[in-house]
Amino acid sequence: MNSLQFPANFTWGTAAAAPQIEGAAFKDGKGESVWDRFARIPGKIEGGANLDVACDHYNLFEEDFALMRSMGIKDYRLSIAWPRLFPTGDGEPNLKGFDFYKRIFDSLERNGITPWVTLFHWDLPQGLEDKGGWRNRETAYSFLRYTESAVKAFRDHVKNWITLNEMRCFTVLAYGDVLRPPGIVESEKVVNQTYHHALLAHGLAVGAIREHGGPGARVGIADDSTIPVPFLETSAHASAAATAFRHLNFRSTDPLLSGGYGELYHSIAKENAADMEAQDQQIICSPMDFFGLNCYTGVYCRAGTDSRFDILPFPDGYPAADADWLKLIPQALYWGPKFLKELYCIESIYITENGAGYDDVPTPEGEILDLHRRQYVRQCLLELNRGILDGNPIHGYFLWSFMDNFEWLDGYTKRFGLCYTDYPTQKRIPKLTAHWYKEVISQNKLL
Secondary structure, eight states: OOTTBOOTTOEEEEEOOHHHHOOOTTSTTOOOBHHHHHTTSTTSSGGGOOSSSTTOHHHHHHHHHHHHHHTTOOEEEEEOOHHHHSTTSSSSOOHHHHHHHHHHHHHHHHTTOEEEEEEESSOOBHHHHTTTGGGSTHHHHHHHHHHHHHHHHHTTTOOEEEEEEOHHHHTHHHHSSSSSTTOOOOOHHHHHHHHHHHHHHHHHHHHHHHHHSOTTOEEEEEEOOOOEEESSOSHHHHHHHHHHHHHHTTTTHHHHHSSSSOHHHHHHHGGGOOOOOTTHHHHHTOOOSEEEEEOSOOEEEEOOSSSSOEEEOOOTTOOBOSSTTOBOOTTHHHHHHHHHHHHHOOOOEEEEEOOOOBOOOOOTTSOOOOHHHHHHHHHHHHHHHHHHHTTOOEEEEEEEOSBOOOOGGGTTSSBOOSEEEETTTTEEEEOHHHHHHHHHHHHTBOO
């Protein structure tokens, strides 16, 4: 393989999530999500923004998919809004919601675009949160029933399923911090319990997809593993980074990929370990067809003197995107998959999210010359390509995101899109990166 060429049949795609783009937050029977509620708490979201209209994808999806096709994109990772199918999370289904996604999948098919469907991208029905949310074990079984219904309804259109997106964000940052809804700081014991229930929901959903997905159905998860990058690529520092990877991700990768909760989990969690039932570990470890890695950044690591590893703090002035949490560390795209392969023998990895958020501004001529985004994504793909040449089992890449959208706490101020969204008019304008990415896809080569 040429050093800049990607393997034959490599999947190139883009991604978005229902709560961030659809709008129609209370239309045609959709129920309230935790983000619909959270966004209405004064001071939570930049500029007082909410999800009511977002990118109006609910009404503009035909135009969006035609634009996607014109950009050369043939694979699209989207999510289904749980409260659009089941307004309170359980109970009677909303048939208008099922009809909407049927129209979505029909339109994707007409445009020659393959859907990769995430079943849960943070928009828990508020009705379930009112009963305890992810603190409540029953939420995992509500997710199972929702998954069964969605898979049965759409299995003729969807073969690639992703159970959950970034468990840490809707557990640790939601019940152990105020950064995500419900934004209630619980004890470490409760936080670990929410994570366990998310893992259980994932395992139950894997079983449902195996049972109801039909021929060719595949299933994975999208995880935001923290990726330690050795500051110096020597065996000692790389070994320390591998140890750090397991410790930094002890709630997710070991339980998912190592046969269940083990010594590391219990040594860190101690008396705060989650309560579980006998069959839970077997359910959680249900084999997957691929592992989705959401990778934007990482942390630097070195071999420690008094411990096995040291995580290095970022100095003032370290390069970052305008979304300042996104420190620019393209090497994470090499080391993350490498650790997954070497520590857990993963055989198929997809980068399910990667990109950069900037305060993009059109030129007077109406162009968006996002050279900073293009440069960072290119550096990330160089590292991804290096990993493939070294044997990392990378089979696809989804650039986040298709268009600018509701960026959670940042509202509409930070832009990650390949397409610029002019929110007053809902016009989409492909950015410079979109034109470059089209050529990369066309040639299956880094340009």
